[in-house]
Amino acid sequence: MAPPSAQPHVATNVTVADEVKTTTCYMCACRCGIKVHLKNGQVRYIEGNPDHPVNKGVLCAKGSAGIMQQNSPARLTKPLMRVGERGAGEFKEIEWDEALAIAGDWLGDVRKSDPKKLAFFTGRDQSQSFTGWWASQFGTPNFAAHGGFCSVNMAAAGLYSVGGSFWEFGEPDWDHTRYFMMFGVAEDHDSNPIKIGLGKLKTRAEAKFVSVNPVKTGYSAIADEWIGLRPGTDGLFALSLVHELLKAEKIDWEFLVRYTNASWLVINDPGAADDGLFARDEEGNPLIFDAAKKQLANALDADVSPALTGGHKLSDGRMARPAFELMVNRYLSPEYAPDAVADKIGIEARTIRRIAAELAEAAFESQVELDVEWTDWAGRKQSKMIGRPVSMHAMRGISAHSNGFHTCRALHLLQVLLGSIDAPGGFRYKPPFPRPCPPGPKPAGHTVKADTPLPGMPLGFPLGPDDLLVDEDGKPKRIDKAYSWEYPVAAHGLMHMVIHNAWAADPYPIDVLFMFMANMSWNSSMNVPGTMHYLTDKHEDGSYKIPKIIYSDAYYSEMVPFADLILPDTTYLERWDCISILDRPICSAHGPGDSIRQPVLTPDRDVRPFQDVLLDLGARLDLPGMTDDQGSAKYPGGYSDYIVHHERGPGVGPLAGWRGEDGMSEGKGAPNPNQLEKYIENGCFWSAEFTPAQSYYKHSNRDYLDYAHKMGWIPSADQIVLQIYSEPIQKFRLAAEGHGAVQPPADLKDRVERYFDPLPIWYMPFEEEAVDTSAFPMHAITQRPMHMYHSWGSQNAWLRQITAQNRLFMHKDTAAQMDVSDEDWVWVISNHGRVKGQVKTMTGVNPGTVWTWNAIGKRKGAWGLSDKAPESNRGFLLNHIISELLPAREDGYRYANSDPITGQAAWYDLRVRVEKCEAHEAMATEPQFDLQLAQPTPPRSQVQDQVLRYGADLKGDERPQGPLRHIEWIGNRHENSGKGIGIKDGKGNTTFGGDAE
Amino acid sequence: MTSLPKALPGKKLGLVIDLDICVGCHACAVNCKEWNSGGHSAPMTDIDPYGGDPSGVWFNRIHTFEVEADNGGSRTVHFPKSCLHCDDAPCVTVCPTGASYKREEDGIVLVNADTCIGCKLCSWACPYGAREYDENAGVMKKCTLCVDKIYNESLPPESRVPACVSTCPAGARSFGDLGDPTSEVSKLVKSREGYDLMPEMGCNPVNKYLPPRPPKNAEDDRQLEPVVADQAGALARWVDRIFSR
Amino acid sequence: MHPAKSVIFFTTASGAGYGLAFLLILFSILGILPTSAGLGWAGFLIAGALVTAGLLSSTLHLGHPERAWRALTQWRSSWLSREGVMAVLTYPPVILYAAGWVFGADLTNPLWVVIGLIACLFSAVTVFCTAMIYASLKPVHAWANPLVPVGYSLFAVMTGAVLLSFLARLSGISPIAPEVAALITLALGYGLKSAYWARMEDKPAPSTMETATGLGTIGKVSLLEAPHSEANYLMHEMVFKIARKHAQKLRMVVVGGGFALPFLCLGAAVLTGPVSGLGTGLVGLAVLFTAVGIYTERWLFFAEARHTVGLYYGSGSA
Numbered sequence A: 001m002a003p004p005s006a007q008p009h010v011a012t013n014v015t016v017a018d019e020v021k022t023t024t025c026y027m028c029a030c031r032c033g034i035k036v037h038l039k040n041g042q043v044r045y046i047e048g049n050p051d052h053p054v055n056k057g058v059l060c061a062k063g064s065a066g067i068m069q070q071n072s073p074a075r076l077t078k079p080l081m082r083v084g085e086r087g088a089g090e091f092k093e094i095e096w097d098e099a100l101a102i103a104g105d106w107l108g109d110v111r112k113s114d115p116k117k118l119a120f121f122t123g124r125d126q127s128q129s130f131t132g133w134w135a136s137q138f139g140t141p142n143f144a145a146h147g148g149f150c151s152v153n154m155a156a157a158g159l160y161s162v163g164g165s166f167w168e169f170g171e172p173d174w175d176h177t178r179y180f181m182m183f184g185v186a187e188d189h190d191s192n193p194i195k196i197g198l199g200k201l202k203t204r205a206e207a208k209f210v211s212v213n214p215v216k217t218g219y220s221a222i223a224d225e226w227i228g229l230r231p232g233t234d235g236l237f238a239l240s241l242v243h244e245l246l247k248a249e250k251i252d253w254e255f256l257v258r259y260t261n262a263s264w265l266v267i268n269d270p271g272a273a274d275d276g277l278f279a280r281d282e283e284g285n286p287l288i289f290d291a292a293k294k295q296l297a298n299a300l301d302a303d304v305s306p307a308l309t310g311g312h313k314l315s316d317g318r319m320a321r322p323a324f325e326l327m328v329n330r331y332l333s334p335e336y337a338p339d340a341v342a343d344k345i346g347i348e349a350r351t352i353r354r355i356a357a358e359l360a361e362a363a364f365e366s367q368v369e370l371d372v373e374w375t376d377w378a379g380r381k382q383s384k385m386i387g388r389p390v391s392m393h394a395m396r397g398i399s400a401h402s403n404g405f406h407t408c409r410a411l412h413l414l415q416v417l418l419g420s421i422d423a424p425g426g427f428r429y430k431p432p433f434p435r436p437c438p439p440g441p442k443p444a445g446h447t448v449k450a451d452t453p454l455p456g457m458p459l460g461f462p463l464g465p466d467d468l469l470v471d472e473d474g475k476p477k478r479i480d481k482a483y484s485w486e487y488p489v490a491a492h493g494l495m496h497m498v499i500h501n502a503w504a505a506d507p508y509p510i511d512v513l514f515m516f517m518a519n520m521s522w523n524s525s526m527n528v529p530g531t532m533h534y535l536t537d538k539h540e541d542g543s544y545k546i547p548k549i550i551y552s553d554a555y556y557s558e559m560v561p562f563a564d565l566i567l568p569d570t571t572y573l574e575r576w577d578c579i580s581i582l583d584r585p586i587c588s589a590h591g592p593g594d595s596i597r598q599p600v601l602t603p604d605r606d607v608r609p610f611q612d613v614l615l616d617l618g619a620r621l622d623l624p625g626m627t628d629d630q631g632s633a634k635y636p637g638g639y640s641d642y643i644v645h646h647e648r649g650p651g652v653g654p655l656a657g658w659r660g661e662d663g664m665s666e667g668k669g670a671p672n673p674n675q676l677e678k679y680i681e682n683g684c685f686w687s688a689e690f691t692p693a694q695s696y697y698k699h700s701n702r703d704y705l706d707y708a709h710k711m712g713w714i715p716s717a718d719q720i721v722l723q724i725y726s727e728p729i730q731k732f733r734l735a736a737e738g739h740g741a742v743q744p745p746a747d748l749k750d751r752v753e754r755y756f757d758p759l760p761i762w763y764m765p766f767e768e769e770a771v772d773t774s775a776f777p778m779h780a781i782t783q784r785p786m787h788m789y790h791s792w793g794s795q796n797a798w799l800r801q802i803t804a805q806n807r808l809f810m811h812k813d814t815a816a817q818m819d820v821s822d823e824d825w826v827w828v829i830s831n832h833g834r835v836k837g838q839v840k841t842m843t844g845v846n847p848g849t850v851w852t853w854n855a856i857g858k859r860k861g862a863w864g865l866s867d868k869a870p871e872s873n874r875g876f877l878l879n880h881i882i883s884e885l886l887p888a889r890e891d892g893y894r895y896a897n898s899d900p901i902t903g904q905a906a907w908y909d910l911r912v913r914v915e916k917c918e919a920h921e922a923m924a925t926e927p928q929f930d931l932q933l934a935q936p937t938p939p940r941s942q943v944q945d946q947v948l949r950y951g952a953d954l955k956g957d958e959r960p961q962g963p964l965r966h967i968e969w970i971g972n973r974h975e976n977s978g979k980g981i982g983i984k985d986g987k988g989n990t991t992f993g994g995d996a997e
Numbered sequence B: 001m002t003s004l005p006k007a008l009p010g011k012k013l014g015l016v017i018d019l020d021i022c023v024g025c026h027a028c029a030v031n032c033k034e035w036n037s038g039g040h041s042a043p044m045t046d047i048d049p050y051g052g053d054p055s056g057v058w059f060n061r062i063h064t065f066e067v068e069a070d071n072g073g074s075r076t077v078h079f080p081k082s083c084l085h086c087d088d089a090p091c092v093t094v095c096p097t098g099a100s101y102k103r104e105e106d107g108i109v110l111v112n113a114d115t116c117i118g119c120k121l122c123s124w125a126c127p128y129g130a131r132e133y134d135e136n137a138g139v140m141k142k143c144t145l146c147v148d149k150i151y152n153e154s155l156p157p158e159s160r161v162p163a164c165v166s167t168c169p170a171g172a173r174s175f176g177d178l179g180d181p182t183s184e185v186s187k188l189v190k191s192r193e194g195y196d197l198m199p200e201m202g203c204n205p206v207n208k209y210l211p212p213r214p215p216k217n218a219e220d221d222r223q224l225e226p227v228v229a230d231q232a233g234a235l236a237r238w239v240d241r242i243f244s245r
Numbered sequence C: 001m002h003p004a005k006s007v008i009f010f011t012t013a014s015g016a017g018y019g020l021a022f023l024l025i026l027f028s029i030l031g032i033l034p035t036s037a038g039l040g041w042a043g044f045l046i047a048g049a050l051v052t053a054g055l056l057s058s059t060l061h062l063g064h065p066e067r068a069w070r071a072l073t074q075w076r077s078s079w080l081s082r083e084g085v086m087a088v089l090t091y092p093p094v095i096l097y098a099a100g101w102v103f104g105a106d107l108t109n110p111l112w113v114v115i116g117l118i119a120c121l122f123s124a125v126t127v128f129c130t131a132m133i134y135a136s137l138k139p140v141h142a143w144a145n146p147l148v149p150v151g152y153s154l155f156a157v158m159t160g161a162v163l164l165s166f167l168a169r170l171s172g173i174s175p176i177a178p179e180v181a182a183l184i185t186l187a188l189g190y191g192l193k194s195a196y197w198a199r200m201e202d203k204p205a206p207s208t209m210e211t212a213t214g215l216g217t218i219g220k221v222s223l224l225e226a227p228h229s230e231a232n233y234l235m236h237e238m239v240f241k242i243a244r245k246h247a248q249k250l251r252m253v254v255v256g257g258g259f260a261l262p263f264l265c266l267g268a269a270v271l272t273g274p275v276s277g278l279g280t281g282l283v284g285l286a287v288l289f290t291a292v293g294i295y296t297e298r299w300l301f302f303a304e305a306r307h308t309v310g311l312y313y314g315s316g317s318a
């Protein structure tokens, strides 16, 4: 009907944008595809790209706030040179030529003398394959990205066990799973995919979602069951489930025999140099005992009948037992019985028993069968794909503990016993995984020579002691002590220790600390006050202990004032980027994919993309691969030039799509000059779909393995055997027992001996073991807010309105006992320090645990916020009271607060006590850092910022409106169609509502 | 005009929010703010955006509640709330100028920014806190149900739905004609026993909420039947098993 | 609800103004108050000033004062609009009658009586409309009841009566009628306010966090996190928190200042006889007390009223 005259006319059909450009979001690391609507050179609207494999059109809170990141008052505007004291934030603006010249000189001197005196570390880096390559061309082993303080425990445990890992490198089979267990996840990198998946899962009546987490918020809030265990005890929980399953024989025998090393024979010869290693034939093939033929056989043969138990004589007369038998002996022991562990875990024994029963029921009574013919690794046709619809996902609640590596291995063991690794309904690999476990290559950097590149990449996967980066006396060769006897499998380095070690000149002093995209004087460091000291401390002669610091940031973060030279970066909407399969791609379980960022806006400031700057520096330093034979820049066009033309191996480049001169090849192929155009045409991403026959059992799927090999993801197309018993780990233990050429120094023998167990173990987190738990009775942990990305959300005018202050959450009964109530100010005290914050009580939290939102607390003067900002006056950072060092050993030496195998930062081992503040203390947070950092020339005047009217000038012009027809949208249409009788199936939305007649 | 449409519109466009799968991510709230920043009610003014007391105009907000069952167990429920486009909207009838009105063609409740005097009375009259006063513009603003997006032919069809709906990662939001019992949203509401907020206020909201589902079998005492007592027993039992690859 | 000065001033001042005009005219019609020009000038100017100041202040506090005229258009449904219309309509008869009074017209003439009655009626209706703006707001349980319109009207007459008593004494006119009216309305006022407060205690709001969220079927609801860590418009405007102790104190002020003390002063004044300096002083005091009392009463009227929005922000009750 025509609107009555009294009703005002509303413009419902208006032009939204002059232009819509696609690119990839970078408000976090999830890599969603976005459509950016541009109007008068400004961003009118950013929405999810419906065609994109990662987010399928949805956009999270951060991504939706991109406009305010682009308009942040904290954006850097020009290269800066420090003039005042470090940390004071006194800079002079300089031109790029000068900045690059200075950086060039500093780095040049180092390279000419001793390349390892450059420590190059990057944080939220999506170009690690590039930055790592740059480091190796420079010739320094001292490179790593954020993985060491992030989740290397997940990566390493996964890659050494099942050839793939949780993190963002695998995902549950959302469509088929019936029982999904999530361990220690608040958000994760797959921010949108996990939400999409949970939405589906929850809407399927037959599926159950169990969240194991001390806190019940976010994902845990919608879980069908919440298990609020005590932090650091998941390993015990998982192994107790293993105990129950073994006892009831609820295990997938066939899976164990076909796809894992459960049947491989382990040499049983205590004291021998090869005790606990796999028995092998002359060619070095592992052996099994063929129970049918009653003889030893090559474990890699397909047509054998491997025994899983029993002692078997080897040709040399020694005994060997299948790895499975060692497992049975360990996990059937009463120490893992639910009743024995329940109290430590903080849940009831009956709950453990029931979860085990539910797992078994889901796996074995409701198995999924896909009628898909496939060929196994041995070329044998299989008529269908049998699935055990039990899936798991785990992240930092597991990894951020000093027992995280083993805990994560325990979870993989559980999955393997249930036969749910890359089986329908289970955990699924994302390409380029699975890879051989461990995958290799090994870390480079044994020898460092002036003016010489490393033979390989600095980061890799050691197979044993020989691959460690240690000198004759077993002392570390890397500044962060990665791949040393303290942290032998530190596959991602230990970024959290670099500043401390560089300051302590332990193992040696460095000359230049070069960092990118990591707020290391704040939320990514432990012991923030100490870190500030390390960064500013001087020798007697007045020179800084860390002589030179170069840093690239895009915003005025807490780290900027501590650098000597600032190389201001662009925002994610202003540059080329490449999300490569060599790095952290956008692959899904359904197929490979990679993507790019294209500049959709031109910077209004004198800033340059860091990748361009790095290539420029590379050329100035005449680094191999970055200069041609004439010595001129090899990629004059900058990063986009590199993305298209760089080749890591023959035909292998940063992007897999549209390769070859003709642009017709995928994976491998000659560089294609028009590659980026192709990507842009396709929405800035490339993706491919596996055939149904390739889709599961990828570790043992012939079609898949051949394809993966062709794509260059795996060195050979051999079966990838899942390693529940880890031989490389045993090799380190043997060295500790005095075998082999490379052995740990005396003081580290026990440590290595104890923690390098080839089968998953559980031990009490180090801090809990070391401190007096009656003085520090509570666990303190953090969670990511779904709407904030670490420190960088607070400069965002929209996001900070949601959370400008973080509270200390604690159980209301716990609070009541100490007569604390909402809004009260309390001291959170660890054995390292104390920090002050305000309390919020709740019930959905483990009573022995307090927690807060991560990285909300800010330092006064940073991020373009006023000194009155709640972030810096009432918000607080738990990092202040987390020590980067563990309490001293007998001889006074202090290990890093890290996992003893991977060096993963143990953020969540923190133990605290909470004390109510004196009345006069209640008001503002402490510690406060007196130095006022004033940002040189912020891009917008604060005056204008008193009132923000963004978009006032972006209203669209009206166009003639056709008949008013609305489009109906059912969230989870497919799943809901089962429920709402008559709801049409299919994904997305679009069914037309009738005209408004 | 202030009086509600005599004959209620046949068409009642509105939202259905599934509290069982909302993870409280705030995506709908921020994407709403983003769309509307350049939309019908632009701008979504923010006051003191980088200062000590930041606040601004939001049409959609996410609350988080804990619900303690009498049997002890507690649940955390994320609760998004925007205008419910009530059939009997007090925000409309109290308006002295007629700036606040309910569209006859689709039931969307809007504010006419050209005639609003900024008396704030409608925000007092709305029981749900769904009206947003823009003190800088001196007028009342509110959820427009994305009236300038859902009919916007310059957007591809898949974008022609409210911003908060198409952006929701969990799929917790649905949109459609709740006046038509045969529409899919109506069926969804029926099958999930969707409900009204504060029915006692008599506003007859169009938006519906789908309740959280009861937790799944957390209480029973199921356990596995052991078939082996200990290591020895197990190995004895399994020793001459023959498995083939 | 946030106790905004503009609204408090508007409702109390215009109330007193209308009350004063109402009584002046009513008494003169009833012939129980000598219509001296002096009293007329003083009374009607003060009444006009109070009403106009009140209306102005509320208009100027609009987001768009220049559009205020639009508020006269929706009288069919909106009490605010009705109030506006009535406020405008009330001026002519009152001014006319006032003119008749001060320029010595024969107010006993039926025509003047009719005008007078219209003026009284309109004044009363205007005050009633003001009251109904609040009484019609279901989300504010404390307001949505008949005690509110009755109260507003009563307090208008009460404050008017106290003022008139003072003016009468100043202009040496027998204050019996206004003082008797004042004493009665003060007594009634006290009773009514007590009833209002009693109801607040006894009659809990129908809406709870459980009905607001619909989660009552699961259990008891409490707020874990608000949508923003800092306060937003809704909280500033509608979620005003006042400590129970503080409220109790202020209620004493209302009872004492608003009712008891004025009552005593006036009572004492009456005893001192119609013309006495002491009496005039006492009535003057009564005026001050009433002013303080009624302002406090109105401040509490807002501060103590809870809006259902609060339920979404964790305030246990509405």
Ligand SMILES: Nc1nc2c(c(=O)[nH]1)N[C@H]1C(S)=C(S)[C@@H](COP(=O)(O)OP(=O)(O)OC[C@H]3O[C@@H](n4cnc5c(=O)[nH]c(N)nc54)[C@H](O)[C@@H]3O)O[C@H]1N2
Pocket (backbone or CB within 6 Å): A028, A029, A150, A151, A183, A184, A185, A186, A187, A188, A189, A190, A191, A212, A213, A214, A215, A230, A231, A232, A233, A234, A395, A396, A397, A398, A401, A781, A782, A783, A784, A785, A786, A787, A788, A789, A790, A851, A908
């Ligand atoms: N919105 C948003 N998304 C992000 C990020 C962000 O900052 N914001 N950061 C990105 C980055 S760098 C990373 S590494 C990922 C991390 O993604 P997550 O792993 O989800 O990150 P956390 O917030 O550390 O979540 C840890 C969870 O484990 C729980 N937990 C703590 N200790 C234990 C324990 O001992 N056992 C169990 N079972 N649970 C425990 C905590 O309560 C918390 O819920 O998120 C990425 N995605």
Ligand SMILES: Nc1nc2c(c(=O)[nH]1)N[C@H]1C(S)=C(S)[C@@H](COP(=O)(O)OP(=O)(O)OC[C@H]3O[C@@H](n4cnc5c(=O)[nH]c(N)nc54)[C@H](O)[C@@H]3O)O[C@H]1N2
Pocket (backbone or CB within 6 Å): A123, A124, A146, A149, A150, A151, A516, A517, A518, A519, A520, A523, A524, A525, A552, A553, A554, A555, A556, A557, A558, A559, A569, A570, A571, A572, A610, A782, A783, A789, A790, A791, A792, A854, A855, A878, A879, A907
């Ligand atoms: N207590 C506690 N501490 C933690 C964690 C925790 O859970 N609890 N989590 C840990 C984990 S997993 C991680 S990964 C770290 C993350 O910690 P960080 O790696 O420090 O991550 P951000 O805080 O996001 O800091 C990234 C920096 O990059 C800058 N930046 C943003 N965009 C750009 C850009 O486009 N270019 C450039 N050059 N710079 C940019 C930002 O301004 C910021 O200074 O925090 C760790 N710290």
Ligand code: SF4
Pocket (backbone or CB within 6 Å): A025, A026, A027, A028, A029, A030, A031, A032, A055, A058, A059, A060, A061, A062, A063, A064, A191, A192
């Ligand atoms: S999850 Fe959100 S912030 Fe991260 S990339 Fe996707 S849309 Fe952007």
Ligand code: SF4
Pocket (backbone or CB within 6 Å): B021, B022, B023, B024, B025, B026, B027, B028, B029, B062, B078, B080, B167, B168, B169, B170, B171, B172, B173
């Ligand atoms: S976007 Fe969806 S899941 Fe996120 S808060 Fe809104 S409704 Fe809930």
Ligand code: SF4
Pocket (backbone or CB within 6 Å): B082, B083, B084, B085, B086, B089, B090, B091, B092, B109, B125, B126, B127, B128, B129, B130, B131, B142, B203
């Ligand atoms: S929710 Fe509030 S603003 Fe929306 S229509 Fe109902 S009463 Fe009006």
Ligand code: SF4
Pocket (backbone or CB within 6 Å): B094, B095, B096, B097, B098, B099, B100, B111, B115, B116, B117, B118, B119, B120, B121, B122, B123, B139, B140
């Ligand atoms: S603020 Fe505007 S819309 Fe609301 S009642 Fe007043 S005039 Fe009407």
Ligand code: SF4
Pocket (backbone or CB within 6 Å): B031, B032, B033, B035, B036, B059, B060, B082, B083, B142, B143, B144, B145, B146, B162, B163, B164, B165
């Ligand atoms: S319908 Fe549109 S305006 Fe309303 S809450 Fe959703 S996004 Fe915001």
Ligand SMILES: [Mo]
Pocket (backbone or CB within 6 Å): A146, A149, A150, A151
């Ligand atoms: Mo991380």
